[in-house]
Amino acid sequence: MSQQAAPQGSRTGLFVNPAAARRAEFAAACGSLFGELRVADGADGALALPGLDRLDLLVIDLERFDPELDHADLARLVTARAGAPTFVLCPFANARWLPALMACGPIDYAIAPLDDEALLEAVRARLARGPAPLPEPSPRERELDALHALRTRVRLALGEGEDLAALSERLCQALCSWPGVAHAALFYLQPGGDLQLQAQHGERTLNLAKVLGRGERLLQSPLRHAFPGLLAASANTIALLDDLDKSGEPALADKLRAHGVQMVLALPIPSSGPGAPRGSLCLLFRAARRFSRDELDTLAELADLAAVGLRLADLNREGEEMLVRVTHLSTLDALTGIANRRHGETLMEQEIKRARRYGHPLALIAFDIDRFKGVNDRYGHPVGDMVLRAVADAAQKLVRASDVLVRAGGEEFQVIAPHTSAIDGLKVAEKLRTAIEATAMPGVDQVTISLGVAQLGEHESADSLTVRVNAALARAKRAGRNCVELAMG
Template sequence: MSPHHGAPAPASCLFVNPAAPRRAGFQRDCGALFAQLRVADGAESASELLAQQPADLLVLDLERFEIGIDLAALGQLVAQRAGAPVLVLCPFTNARWLPALMAHGPLDYAIGPFGPGEPQPQVAARLAQGFTGAPAPGPVEVELASLLAVRSEAQQALAEADDSIRFGERLCVALQGWPGVLHAAMFQLHEGGDLRLEAQHGAAGLDLAAILGRAERLLQSPLRHAFPGLLAAASGEPALLDALDKAGEPELAQALHARGVQMVLGVPIPASGPGAPRGSLCLLFGHARPFSRAELGAFADLAQLAAFGLRMAEMMRESEELLGRVTQLATLDALTGVANRRHGEYLLEQEIKRARRYRLPLALIAFDIDRFRNINDAYGHPVGDVALRTVADTVRALLRSSDALVRSGGEEFQVIAPHTSAIDGLKLAEKLRAAIEQAEIPGCDHLTVSLGVAQLGELENGDSLAVRVNAALARAKRAGRNCVELAMQ
């Protein structure tokens, strides 16, 4: 940053702070340090003053500024300086300003609080030593910046941790940002001990599945002892191949050399507890080089992050399975596997709304098993349970995918039949009656059912439709059972 140490001190200064007392205090305390000192209450007025006349030094006093409101404007002001000296007076309670502003350009800073007269020694010291801003990054800083960038990208991959494949793909994209990496891959151990190539990203034409000869059952691969990614997943120890011929597999070395690979690193992804690793991360480099301690530590940290992401994906999958099971318990009848009464009421309301919207017919069929109590009394409740399941299975086999079967009571059922008129509902009900009459019931004689059919009226709701269809069912019972009755409008 210019001017460097030993250069003439800035002759003009522009001080920026939104509070008038702070501006007046800086003019009083530091005015003698400059041939010209101007003040501004914000980024916009400061930009206008700089456009009229440049200043050798810009001083940003962050007291009273809000980072959520003022960062963009102040950052643009720093960027417009294009390397000219900037001094930031930063409260110690809000140091997050510093990296946020440094992202826009180089600057020097002094940490407050600053009372009356206090900024003067800080500014005078900076004037005496010259404004150097951020020093040119050395090898250590460059390495650190690379590590932080890859780690940041890898952490963002956790946003995809609801799915292990998407997470792996995002993580491989992040890992490919490591200096010298041509290709990155993630291997995951699945149930049954099957190691699979979960994700990869990098150089065009470099496909590890093709090089290894397979993408699954990789622990049975003949290259499991030679390729670092497989070796790390199998042994739980990092594996580094800095010269490809050291693996003793000439064909593997030739295939990697042909794709520009000179070095391969495999890092195990640790398990949550004792046991085999979850898999491994594998990095393929275009040049062989030694790693620093920081880099090796960063590889281990990234493997730990991968373990965390895979565990999150596993927990999400377990949660979805549990939610599905809870939903099933809440909506299905445990004995027959059809919709229970509560869920049936919901389904009926949904179909009524759909029928109203698209002006389509909707039929409701209600039926129950004739003299079902006699079956329980004569053969026992286990046989009665078998009879209920047999009836449900027989009916489901005859229904369309759009129809819904509901167990509405002990031996009572309903069929919700969309796109079905009263006449078609009668035909369907008769088909069901005949099929149930012919069904074989293990442990007892044949049984019959009585049925009622109703078509949804133009202004009817679910409750009145159910009342009408149940009245039709009652008439079928009075008519001698094993028959179908159509509900009256």
């Protein structure tokens, strides 16, 4: 592409946003600036287009993108541009996108919202500058840029609250992004246990567990004095093996060289208090090199960040264990073991959001046991409780794994059915009705149920959906019970 800005009639642009309405609005506001304006709903669609690096301008509108879900894909898109003009429209309330994308390549940005006139001027100004070449960075600038990118990727890897295995894997992937690193590993000292190889990433044919002869109980390994990853974790020191023969273990050196490794650096991951390190970060390089003070300081900082991440992973695990215990008490109905009303309301809101985001249908089925008060009055509440459990068990066996069975109160139940239209909901309800009617009930001869079915409307709330399905259930009761009614729109 010429370093001069292309004439307006020959300019090619690409606008990326997941919402069709936003794409249409941009085309209406700025389409006149381009001879050809392409659109894509996401990074995958954009990357699939030919000539991505020859576009005069890529515009990424971050509205409706989620930093947690979409960062990796958009980072690939920015990286694929290889420095070609990229313009980002960033919502003012979500500016954390900017440093994350800047770490992937040069971008210009404007803060949204912008009216049509301001948007047109911002895009016109960016096009007017054209793809001016960036000055060639000095070796020092390249070093600092690489360290900044590495630090950013590690922070992003540690920023997501996942379990230890996922965090460790992401951390090793981030470390492998540093130029020259062929393989990265995290060794982790288990609480009350021994050192283990927690995660590794990089050279596909290289498995450190095979190189070291084991992946666990590594403090007892005969190579703990020779391999930097083990030495750093056991002796709480930075270990740098710039010549593999200096390890004193020829077999170890030969195995590493066979995978293209020439140098190994390991840093201890500090513990939160006195005592042994939490483990170590181990970097295996394709060639021996010298490190600057900034590089060593940055690596030590990353080891400190890893310590924080591991502690957070431990806290997450402890919190999840506690949450499981609390969830059992707070979200499940004590009598039937299915979701209670409050949890059902929460799940309903989640499914409504999911249905709206992906455009999938959602059905709600409400049913209750016919003349249940008579069961309690005639046979007693213990028998009534057994009937409730039997109905819940029979319904739970019939609904799909994606459905949620809820005890809404007393003898009233609901089925939240994702990916289900009103017609399919009627079929599910009829299966429930016939199955309950055919189920042997402890202490009574037979029970039946009445059911109502409703499909979520385009702009309907959970409360409105519940009102409609309960009205349909009431009609089923008035119609003689043991039948199904469809809610009115």
